[in-house]
Amino acid sequence: MSSSLTSSKQQSWIQKRPLLRDAYFTDLQNGSYIAFIYSIVESIFMICLVVFDIYCLSEAQPGTTNYRYFDISFLFVYSGNAHVRNLLIFCSAVSFLLSLYLLVSSFILLNALKKEHEQKFQPWLIAAFLFTVWRLIAIIFRSISNDIYYSYHQAMLVIWIILIAANIFFWLVVYSNFQELADITRLEDMAKLKMGTMSSLNASRSLSHHSINSMKNTQSNSLTPKGSYSTASV
Template sequence: MHYGKKSPSMGTPSVYSHVTTRSSANLRSSRSARSVKIPWYQKTKLTHAFIFDIQRGAMFTAIFSLCLAFFTVCTAIFDIYCLSQAAPGSTHYGYYIISYEFVYVGNQHVRNALIVFALFSMLGGIVVFVTSLMLITALRKEYEKKIVPWLYSFAIFTLFRLFAFIFFSIVNDMIFAYNIIMCLLWIIFICISAYGWLVIYSLYLELSDLTRLEDLAHLRIGTMQSLNASTTHSIAGSRPTTPHSVVSTLPVK
Protein backbone atom coordinates (compact mmCIF):
# COMPACT_ATOMS: atom_id res chain seq x y z
CA MET A 1 0.00 0.00 0.00
CA HIS A 2 1.38 3.34 -1.04
CA TYR A 3 1.32 6.16 1.45
CA GLY A 4 1.71 9.77 0.50
CA LYS A 5 4.72 11.59 1.73
CA LYS A 6 3.92 13.68 4.80
CA SER A 7 5.14 17.23 4.57
CA PRO A 8 7.04 18.49 7.58
CA SER A 9 4.96 20.68 9.88
CA MET A 10 6.10 24.18 10.64
CA GLY A 11 5.63 24.70 14.35
CA THR A 12 5.25 28.04 16.04
CA PRO A 13 8.68 29.38 16.96
CA SER A 14 9.42 29.45 20.66
CA VAL A 15 8.97 32.66 22.57
CA TYR A 16 12.31 32.24 24.26
CA SER A 17 14.21 31.91 20.99
CA HIS A 18 13.49 35.59 20.35
CA VAL A 19 14.75 36.82 23.71
CA THR A 20 18.21 37.79 22.55
CA THR A 21 18.16 41.52 23.22
CA ARG A 22 16.37 43.53 25.88
CA SER A 23 13.81 45.35 23.74
CA SER A 24 10.08 45.91 23.99
CA ALA A 25 9.45 44.20 20.63
CA ASN A 26 9.97 40.82 22.28
CA LEU A 27 7.15 41.49 24.70
CA ARG A 28 4.70 42.52 22.02
CA SER A 29 5.48 39.46 19.87
CA SER A 30 5.23 36.84 22.60
CA ARG A 31 2.08 34.80 23.08
CA SER A 32 2.70 34.14 26.77
CA ALA A 33 3.00 37.84 27.56
CA ARG A 34 -0.42 38.49 26.04
CA SER A 35 -2.06 35.57 27.79
CA VAL A 36 -1.04 36.70 31.28
CA LYS A 37 -3.38 39.20 32.92
CA ILE A 38 -1.30 42.18 34.02
CA PRO A 39 -2.49 44.57 36.76
CA TRP A 40 -3.19 48.13 35.69
CA TYR A 41 -0.27 49.56 37.67
CA GLN A 42 2.18 47.19 35.94
CA LYS A 43 1.19 48.06 32.40
CA THR A 44 3.65 50.13 30.39
CA LYS A 45 2.44 53.72 30.38
CA LEU A 46 4.68 55.27 27.72
CA THR A 47 6.50 53.98 24.67
CA HIS A 48 8.09 57.25 23.50
CA ALA A 49 9.31 60.37 25.26
CA PHE A 50 8.52 63.22 22.85
CA ILE A 51 11.53 63.48 20.52
CA PHE A 52 13.44 60.71 22.34
CA ASP A 53 12.85 57.01 22.62
CA ILE A 54 12.14 55.56 26.04
CA GLN A 55 15.81 54.79 26.81
CA ARG A 56 17.13 58.24 25.92
CA GLY A 57 14.19 59.87 27.64
CA ALA A 58 15.02 57.93 30.80
CA MET A 59 18.64 59.06 30.69
CA PHE A 60 17.55 62.66 30.14
CA THR A 61 15.24 62.36 33.16
CA ALA A 62 18.07 61.00 35.30
CA ILE A 63 20.32 63.95 34.40
CA PHE A 64 17.43 66.36 34.96
CA SER A 65 16.70 64.94 38.42
CA LEU A 66 20.39 65.23 39.30
CA CYS A 67 20.44 68.92 38.34
CA LEU A 68 17.07 69.53 40.02
CA ALA A 69 18.32 68.03 43.27
CA PHE A 70 21.37 70.31 43.25
CA PHE A 71 19.19 73.34 42.46
CA THR A 72 16.77 72.44 45.27
CA VAL A 73 19.53 72.11 47.85
CA CYS A 74 21.01 75.49 46.89
CA THR A 75 17.68 77.34 46.92
CA ALA A 76 16.62 75.68 50.18
CA ILE A 77 19.81 76.83 51.90
CA PHE A 78 19.27 80.32 50.50
CA ASP A 79 15.65 80.40 51.73
CA ILE A 80 16.63 79.29 55.23
CA TYR A 81 19.33 81.95 55.34
CA CYS A 82 16.96 84.70 54.17
CA LEU A 83 14.24 83.70 56.62
CA SER A 84 16.72 83.72 59.48
CA GLN A 85 18.13 87.11 58.49
CA ALA A 86 14.72 88.71 58.00
CA ALA A 87 13.24 87.51 61.29
CA PRO A 88 11.05 90.17 62.98
CA GLY A 89 12.93 92.10 65.65
CA SER A 90 16.40 91.16 64.38
CA THR A 91 19.04 93.88 64.06
CA HIS A 92 21.70 93.95 61.33
CA TYR A 93 24.76 96.10 60.92
CA GLY A 94 26.82 96.79 57.84
CA TYR A 95 26.08 96.63 54.14
CA TYR A 96 24.22 93.81 52.39
CA ILE A 97 24.38 92.64 48.80
CA ILE A 98 20.66 91.83 48.58
CA SER A 99 17.52 93.27 50.10
CA TYR A 100 15.28 91.05 52.22
CA GLU A 101 12.04 92.79 51.29
CA PHE A 102 10.83 89.72 49.36
CA VAL A 103 11.09 87.50 52.45
CA TYR A 104 7.91 86.72 54.39
CA VAL A 105 7.84 88.52 57.76
CA GLY A 106 4.23 87.97 58.83
CA ASN A 107 2.83 85.28 61.08
CA GLN A 108 5.40 83.33 63.09
CA HIS A 109 3.77 79.96 62.37
CA VAL A 110 3.81 80.65 58.63
CA ARG A 111 7.51 81.54 58.83
CA ASN A 112 8.20 78.33 60.71
CA ALA A 113 6.29 76.38 58.07
CA LEU A 114 8.39 77.98 55.33
CA ILE A 115 11.56 77.04 57.20
CA VAL A 116 10.34 73.45 57.61
CA PHE A 117 9.51 73.21 53.89
CA ALA A 118 12.95 74.55 53.00
CA LEU A 119 14.69 72.20 55.43
CA PHE A 120 12.91 69.08 54.17
CA SER A 121 13.42 70.22 50.59
CA MET A 122 17.14 70.33 51.25
CA LEU A 123 17.11 66.83 52.74
CA GLY A 124 14.96 65.53 49.90
CA GLY A 125 17.29 67.09 47.37
CA ILE A 126 20.24 65.25 48.90
CA VAL A 127 18.37 61.93 48.73
CA VAL A 128 17.33 62.53 45.12
CA PHE A 129 20.90 63.49 44.21
CA VAL A 130 22.23 60.17 45.54
CA THR A 131 19.48 58.08 43.96
CA SER A 132 19.93 59.90 40.65
CA LEU A 133 23.56 58.78 40.56
CA MET A 134 22.35 55.23 41.21
CA LEU A 135 19.76 55.65 38.46
CA ILE A 136 22.33 56.67 35.86
CA THR A 137 24.38 53.57 36.66
CA ALA A 138 21.28 51.37 36.55
CA LEU A 139 20.23 52.74 33.16
CA ARG A 140 23.65 52.09 31.68
CA LYS A 141 23.65 48.47 32.86
CA GLU A 142 19.88 47.96 32.43
CA TYR A 143 19.58 46.77 36.02
CA GLU A 144 15.99 47.44 37.00
CA LYS A 145 16.30 46.71 40.73
CA LYS A 146 18.52 49.75 41.24
CA ILE A 147 15.84 51.95 39.67
CA VAL A 148 13.40 51.29 42.53
CA PRO A 149 15.03 53.67 45.11
CA TRP A 150 14.82 56.54 42.64
CA LEU A 151 11.17 55.80 41.84
CA TYR A 152 10.14 56.02 45.48
CA SER A 153 12.34 58.96 46.46
CA PHE A 154 11.58 61.08 43.40
CA ALA A 155 7.83 60.46 43.65
CA ILE A 156 7.80 61.58 47.30
CA PHE A 157 10.08 64.51 46.49
CA THR A 158 7.87 65.70 43.62
CA LEU A 159 4.68 65.52 45.70
CA PHE A 160 6.34 67.33 48.60
CA ARG A 161 7.67 70.06 46.34
CA LEU A 162 4.21 70.45 44.81
CA PHE A 163 2.68 71.19 48.22
CA ALA A 164 5.63 73.42 49.15
CA PHE A 165 5.28 75.35 45.88
CA ILE A 166 1.55 75.90 46.45
CA PHE A 167 2.15 77.07 50.01
CA PHE A 168 5.02 79.33 48.89
CA SER A 169 2.87 80.90 46.17
CA ILE A 170 0.01 81.63 48.57
CA VAL A 171 1.88 83.22 51.47
CA ASN A 172 4.52 85.20 49.55
CA ASP A 173 3.94 88.43 47.67
CA MET A 174 4.02 87.97 43.90
CA ILE A 175 5.29 91.50 43.32
CA PHE A 176 8.95 90.59 43.78
CA ALA A 177 11.04 89.13 40.99
CA TYR A 178 12.50 86.32 43.10
CA ASN A 179 9.10 84.99 44.11
CA ILE A 180 7.74 85.21 40.57
CA ILE A 181 10.78 83.46 39.06
CA MET A 182 10.69 80.67 41.63
CA CYS A 183 6.99 80.04 41.03
CA LEU A 184 7.42 79.89 37.26
CA LEU A 185 10.44 77.63 37.53
CA TRP A 186 8.74 75.17 39.86
CA ILE A 187 5.69 74.97 37.61
CA ILE A 188 8.01 73.83 34.82
CA PHE A 189 10.06 71.58 37.10
CA ILE A 190 7.02 69.77 38.52
CA CYS A 191 5.55 69.12 35.06
CA ILE A 192 8.86 67.74 33.77
CA SER A 193 9.31 65.71 36.95
CA ALA A 194 5.90 64.06 36.67
CA TYR A 195 6.40 63.16 33.03
CA GLY A 196 9.97 62.00 33.63
CA TRP A 197 8.82 59.75 36.46
CA LEU A 198 6.35 58.09 34.08
CA VAL A 199 9.16 57.56 31.56
CA ILE A 200 11.41 55.88 34.14
CA TYR A 201 8.53 53.80 35.49
CA SER A 202 7.62 52.62 31.99
CA LEU A 203 11.20 51.59 31.33
CA TYR A 204 11.32 49.82 34.69
CA LEU A 205 8.22 47.78 33.82
CA GLU A 206 9.66 46.89 30.43
CA LEU A 207 12.96 45.72 31.88
CA SER A 208 11.15 43.74 34.59
CA ASP A 209 8.99 41.94 32.01
CA LEU A 210 12.02 41.13 29.88
CA THR A 211 13.89 39.79 32.90
CA ARG A 212 10.89 37.61 33.76
CA LEU A 213 10.80 36.21 30.22
CA GLU A 214 14.54 35.53 30.30
CA ASP A 215 14.16 33.69 33.60
CA LEU A 216 11.37 31.58 32.11
CA ALA A 217 13.54 30.85 29.07
CA HIS A 218 16.43 29.74 31.27
CA LEU A 219 14.07 27.59 33.32
CA ARG A 220 12.70 25.92 30.20
CA ILE A 221 16.16 25.28 28.80
CA GLY A 222 17.30 23.80 32.10
CA THR A 223 14.22 21.59 32.28
CA MET A 224 14.71 20.31 28.73
CA GLN A 225 18.37 19.58 29.38
CA SER A 226 17.57 17.65 32.55
CA LEU A 227 14.87 15.66 30.73
CA ASN A 228 17.24 14.84 27.87
CA ALA A 229 19.94 13.78 30.32
CA SER A 230 17.57 11.52 32.26
CA THR A 231 16.19 9.97 29.04
CA THR A 232 19.66 9.27 27.68
CA HIS A 233 20.71 7.76 30.98
CA SER A 234 17.66 5.47 31.10
CA ILE A 235 18.18 4.24 27.52
CA ALA A 236 21.86 3.59 28.06
CA GLY A 237 21.17 1.83 31.34
CA SER A 238 18.52 -0.54 29.92
CA ARG A 239 21.06 -2.39 27.71
CA PRO A 240 24.38 -2.51 29.53
CA THR A 241 27.45 -3.54 27.57
CA THR A 242 30.80 -4.84 28.74
CA PRO A 243 34.18 -5.04 27.04
CA HIS A 244 33.74 -8.85 26.81
CA SER A 245 30.34 -8.78 25.14
CA VAL A 246 30.15 -9.64 21.46
CA VAL A 247 27.29 -8.52 19.27
CA SER A 248 26.84 -10.48 16.07
CA THR A 249 26.07 -8.49 12.97
CA LEU A 250 25.48 -11.52 10.68
CA PRO A 251 21.97 -11.97 9.31
CA VAL A 252 19.94 -14.71 10.93
CA LYS A 253 19.06 -17.54 8.53
Protein backbone atom coordinates in the same frame (compact mmCIF):
# COMPACT_ATOMS: atom_id res chain seq x y z
CA MET B 1 -21.97 53.73 28.57
CA SER B 2 -19.42 56.36 27.62
CA SER B 3 -18.18 56.57 31.21
CA SER B 4 -17.55 52.83 31.30
CA LEU B 5 -15.58 53.04 28.04
CA THR B 6 -13.52 55.91 29.44
CA SER B 7 -12.75 54.01 32.63
CA SER B 8 -11.74 50.91 30.65
CA LYS B 9 -9.37 52.98 28.52
CA GLN B 10 -7.79 54.52 31.60
CA GLN B 11 -7.44 51.12 33.21
CA SER B 12 -5.84 49.64 30.10
CA TRP B 13 -3.34 52.53 29.99
CA ILE B 14 -2.40 51.98 33.63
CA GLN B 15 -2.00 48.23 33.14
CA LYS B 16 0.01 48.68 29.93
CA ARG B 17 3.63 47.59 30.18
CA PRO B 18 5.60 49.74 29.69
CA LEU B 19 3.48 52.79 30.39
CA LEU B 20 5.36 54.76 27.73
CA ARG B 21 6.71 53.15 24.57
CA ASP B 22 9.33 55.89 24.20
CA ALA B 23 10.25 59.33 25.53
CA TYR B 24 8.54 61.01 22.51
CA PHE B 25 11.78 62.59 21.30
CA THR B 26 14.03 59.55 21.96
CA ASP B 27 13.90 56.00 23.27
CA LEU B 28 13.44 55.04 26.92
CA GLN B 29 17.11 54.30 27.53
CA ASN B 30 18.32 57.70 26.30
CA GLY B 31 15.36 59.35 27.99
CA SER B 32 16.47 57.82 31.29
CA TYR B 33 19.95 59.28 30.81
CA ILE B 34 18.36 62.68 30.21
CA ALA B 35 16.30 62.17 33.38
CA PHE B 36 19.56 61.54 35.27
CA ILE B 37 21.06 64.82 34.03
CA TYR B 38 17.83 66.68 34.73
CA SER B 39 17.59 65.36 38.30
CA ILE B 40 21.21 66.34 38.98
CA VAL B 41 20.59 69.90 37.79
CA GLU B 42 17.29 70.15 39.64
CA SER B 43 18.68 68.87 42.95
CA ILE B 44 21.63 71.30 42.81
CA PHE B 45 19.25 74.14 41.94
CA MET B 46 17.03 73.17 44.89
CA ILE B 47 19.97 73.07 47.29
CA CYS B 48 21.09 76.56 46.23
CA LEU B 49 17.52 77.82 46.48
CA VAL B 50 17.12 76.38 49.98
CA VAL B 51 20.32 78.05 51.16
CA PHE B 52 19.11 81.37 49.75
CA ASP B 53 15.64 81.04 51.32
CA ILE B 54 16.97 80.15 54.76
CA TYR B 55 19.46 83.02 54.54
CA CYS B 56 16.68 85.47 53.68
CA LEU B 57 14.41 84.18 56.45
CA SER B 58 17.20 84.42 59.01
CA GLU B 59 18.22 87.94 57.98
CA ALA B 60 14.71 89.40 57.76
CA GLN B 61 13.44 88.36 61.16
CA PRO B 62 10.27 90.00 62.53
CA GLY B 63 11.03 93.21 64.42
CA THR B 64 14.27 94.00 62.61
CA THR B 65 14.67 97.40 60.99
CA ASN B 66 17.44 96.74 58.46
CA TYR B 67 16.07 94.80 55.48
CA ARG B 68 18.90 95.37 53.02
CA TYR B 69 22.08 93.26 52.81
CA PHE B 70 24.41 92.84 49.81
CA ASP B 71 22.09 94.87 47.55
CA ILE B 72 19.20 92.45 48.20
CA SER B 73 15.87 93.88 49.32
CA PHE B 74 14.28 91.55 51.88
CA LEU B 75 10.83 93.14 51.67
CA PHE B 76 9.53 89.99 49.93
CA VAL B 77 10.49 87.78 52.90
CA TYR B 78 7.64 86.59 55.10
CA SER B 79 7.77 88.32 58.49
CA GLY B 80 4.33 87.62 59.95
CA ASN B 81 3.21 84.79 62.22
CA ALA B 82 6.10 82.99 63.90
CA HIS B 83 4.54 79.55 63.39
CA VAL B 84 4.10 80.13 59.66
CA ARG B 85 7.66 81.39 59.46
CA ASN B 86 8.91 78.25 61.22
CA LEU B 87 6.92 76.12 58.77
CA LEU B 88 8.60 77.91 55.88
CA ILE B 89 12.00 77.11 57.38
CA PHE B 90 10.86 73.52 57.93
CA CYS B 91 9.81 73.26 54.27
CA SER B 92 13.24 74.46 53.20
CA ALA B 93 14.98 71.97 55.49
CA VAL B 94 12.93 69.03 54.19
CA SER B 95 13.51 70.16 50.61
CA PHE B 96 17.25 70.24 51.30
CA LEU B 97 17.24 66.65 52.60
CA LEU B 98 15.13 65.38 49.71
CA SER B 99 17.43 67.16 47.26
CA LEU B 100 20.43 65.34 48.71
CA TYR B 101 18.53 62.05 48.49
CA LEU B 102 17.66 62.74 44.86
CA LEU B 103 21.26 63.71 44.09
CA VAL B 104 22.70 60.49 45.55
CA SER B 105 20.04 58.29 43.96
CA SER B 106 20.74 59.92 40.58
CA PHE B 107 24.28 58.55 40.56
CA ILE B 108 22.89 55.14 41.55
CA LEU B 109 20.55 55.43 38.57
CA LEU B 110 23.47 56.23 36.26
CA ASN B 111 25.30 53.07 37.34
CA ALA B 112 22.11 51.03 36.94
CA LEU B 113 21.55 52.40 33.43
CA LYS B 114 25.06 51.44 32.36
CA LYS B 115 24.62 47.86 33.65
CA GLU B 116 20.91 47.67 32.74
CA HIS B 117 20.15 46.59 36.30
CA GLU B 118 16.50 47.56 36.64
CA GLN B 119 16.22 46.77 40.36
CA LYS B 120 18.64 49.60 41.13
CA PHE B 121 16.26 52.05 39.47
CA GLN B 122 14.08 51.88 42.58
CA PRO B 123 16.03 54.35 44.81
CA TRP B 124 15.72 57.04 42.13
CA LEU B 125 12.06 56.26 41.51
CA ILE B 126 11.30 56.59 45.22
CA ALA B 127 13.42 59.75 45.61
CA ALA B 128 11.92 61.45 42.54
CA PHE B 129 8.39 60.55 43.64
CA LEU B 130 8.87 61.90 47.17
CA PHE B 131 10.64 65.01 45.90
CA THR B 132 7.90 65.80 43.37
CA VAL B 133 5.04 65.29 45.84
CA TRP B 134 6.81 67.37 48.48
CA ARG B 135 7.61 70.21 46.08
CA LEU B 136 3.96 70.32 45.02
CA ILE B 137 2.86 70.63 48.65
CA ALA B 138 5.62 73.15 49.46
CA ILE B 139 4.96 75.45 46.51
CA ILE B 140 1.23 75.55 47.31
CA PHE B 141 1.98 76.40 50.95
CA ARG B 142 4.58 79.03 50.01
CA SER B 143 2.29 80.63 47.44
CA ILE B 144 -0.45 80.93 50.06
CA SER B 145 1.85 82.17 52.84
CA ASN B 146 3.96 84.59 50.80
CA ASP B 147 2.71 87.61 48.92
CA ILE B 148 2.45 86.79 45.20
CA TYR B 149 2.70 90.53 44.55
CA TYR B 150 6.49 90.22 44.54
CA SER B 151 8.10 89.00 41.33
CA TYR B 152 10.31 86.53 43.22
CA HIS B 153 7.32 84.50 44.42
CA GLN B 154 5.65 84.75 41.01
CA ALA B 155 8.80 83.42 39.35
CA MET B 156 9.10 80.57 41.88
CA LEU B 157 5.49 79.55 41.30
CA VAL B 158 5.88 79.46 37.52
CA ILE B 159 9.27 77.72 37.64
CA TRP B 160 8.07 74.99 39.99
CA ILE B 161 4.91 74.33 37.98
CA ILE B 162 7.15 73.67 34.97
CA LEU B 163 9.64 71.60 36.98
CA ILE B 164 6.94 69.48 38.61
CA ALA B 165 5.43 68.72 35.20
CA ALA B 166 8.91 67.75 33.93
CA ASN B 167 9.43 65.60 37.05
CA ILE B 168 6.26 63.64 36.32
CA PHE B 169 7.27 63.09 32.70
CA PHE B 170 10.81 61.91 33.47
CA TRP B 171 9.54 59.70 36.29
CA LEU B 172 7.23 57.98 33.80
CA VAL B 173 10.13 57.58 31.36
CA VAL B 174 12.40 55.92 33.93
CA TYR B 175 9.56 53.79 35.29
CA SER B 176 8.67 52.64 31.76
CA ASN B 177 12.32 51.74 31.18
CA PHE B 178 12.24 49.84 34.49
CA GLN B 179 9.16 47.91 33.33
CA GLU B 180 10.69 47.11 29.95
CA LEU B 181 13.93 45.78 31.45
CA ALA B 182 11.99 43.84 34.10
CA ASP B 183 9.91 42.14 31.38
CA ILE B 184 13.06 41.24 29.43
CA THR B 185 14.67 39.82 32.56
CA ARG B 186 11.55 37.77 33.31
CA LEU B 187 11.50 36.37 29.77
CA GLU B 188 15.19 35.46 30.03
CA ASP B 189 14.59 33.72 33.35
CA MET B 190 11.66 31.79 31.87
CA ALA B 191 13.79 30.79 28.89
CA LYS B 192 16.59 29.59 31.19
CA LEU B 193 14.09 27.66 33.29
CA LYS B 194 12.60 26.06 30.18
CA MET B 195 16.03 25.11 28.86
CA GLY B 196 16.94 23.61 32.23
CA THR B 197 13.72 21.63 32.35
CA MET B 198 14.17 20.32 28.81
CA SER B 199 17.75 19.28 29.46
CA SER B 200 16.75 17.44 32.62
CA LEU B 201 13.93 15.66 30.76
CA ASN B 202 16.29 14.64 27.96
CA ALA B 203 18.76 13.34 30.51
CA SER B 204 16.06 11.30 32.24
CA ARG B 205 14.83 9.89 28.92
CA SER B 206 18.31 8.86 27.84
CA LEU B 207 18.82 7.25 31.23
CA SER B 208 15.56 5.35 30.86
CA HIS B 209 16.48 4.04 27.38
CA HIS B 210 19.87 2.99 28.69
CA SER B 211 18.21 1.15 31.58
CA ILE B 212 15.82 -0.66 29.23
CA ASN B 213 18.66 -1.70 26.91
CA SER B 214 20.68 -2.91 29.88
CA MET B 215 17.76 -5.00 31.11
CA LYS B 216 17.29 -6.53 27.62
CA ASN B 217 20.95 -7.43 27.37
CA THR B 218 20.87 -8.99 30.82
CA GLN B 219 17.82 -11.08 30.02
CA SER B 220 19.26 -12.28 26.70
CA ASN B 221 22.55 -13.25 28.34
CA SER B 222 20.75 -15.16 31.07
CA LEU B 223 18.54 -17.11 28.59
CA THR B 224 21.30 -18.15 26.17
CA PRO B 225 23.12 -20.78 28.45
CA LYS B 226 19.83 -22.47 29.31
CA GLY B 227 18.93 -22.85 25.61
CA SER B 228 22.32 -24.36 24.72
CA TYR B 229 22.13 -26.74 27.67
CA SER B 230 18.69 -28.05 26.64
CA THR B 231 19.81 -28.57 23.04
CA ALA B 232 22.86 -30.50 24.16
CA SER B 233 20.75 -32.77 26.32
CA VAL B 234 18.43 -33.57 23.43
